[in-house]
Amino acid sequence: MKTIQLEQSWLKRLQIQFDQPYMHKLREFLLIRKQHRAVIYPAGPQIFNALNSTPFDTVRVVILGQDPYHGQGQAHGLCFSVSDGIKLPPSLANIFKELNTDLNIPVPIGGNLEKWARQGILLLNASLTVRANDAGSHQKKGWEEFTDEVIQKISGKNEHLVFILWGRFAQAKSDLIDENKHLILKAAHPSPFSAYNGFFGCKHFSKTNEYLKGLGKRPIVWDLNVD
Numbered sequence: 001m002k003t004i005q006l007e008q009s010w011l012k013r014l015q016i017q018f019d020q021p022y023m024h025k026l027r028e029f030l031l032i033r034k035q036h037r038a039v040i041y042p043a044g045p046q047i048f049n050a051l052n053s054t055p056f057d058t059v060r061v062v063i064l065g066q067d068p069y070h071g072q073g074q075a076h077g078l079c080f081s082v083s084d085g086i087k088l089p090p091s092l093a094n095i096f097k098e099l100n101t102d103l104n105i106p107v108p109i110g111g112n113l114e115k116w117a118r119q120g121i122l123l124l125n126a127s128l129t130v131r132a133n134d135a136g137s138h139q140k141k142g143w144e145e146f147t148d149e150v151i152q153k154i155s156g157k158n159e160h161l162v163f164i165l166w167g168r169f170a171q172a173k174s175d176l177i178d179e180n181k182h183l184i185l186k187a188a189h190p191s192p193f194s195a196y197n198g199f200f201g202c203k204h205f206s207k208t209n210e211y212l213k214g215l216g217k218r219p220i221v222w223d224l225n226v227d
Contacts, residue, residue: 006048010048010150013153029142030129041069051122054123060121061162061164061208061220062122062163063122064079064151065124066126068127069089070135071089074089084112089111096108098203126143127147128146165184165186
């Protein structure tokens, strides 16, 4: 983690966090895991990819995830997103199904969401690392304190953002968000285990654009096939 560079607008707001006791414990935890030859995703330079891809002042929409994908080659630091050439995970496939139903956007072949990030969509996981093939393995090790601070910074310093919270874990973060300043959209998680309990039909993509356009802001181009 010491070698990872954090985008300057985020570093200015979060630098103090790297000196906190919880972050020292987190560093030690990751170091010990690596000494025991544990495979950790995503790769070191991609751990802060969500922040590096979407500078603080460009954030317009926040999508919250739980932790990175734990399969080989999947995670690259953006929640729900996978690296180029990787098969779509079930949750992401369902996200694209809802996008197709909501806005009639063709389901893309690839699941790399960098184009969303470049438009101001912060794709933030609560935990930024995970052990290979072990979902949730790095939860409650300190990452949540860091990412909670990220959410609070965004909520406190910006106005009229859209927070998209899928599933109970993400929705629990709503306490960190000022609902008087921002739009909070909630639905079931897109996982196959819960998508039919309220994710499908939530229309969060069109609702996000309606909100932004109502404020005179440009809408999100959700179609990954459009440059």
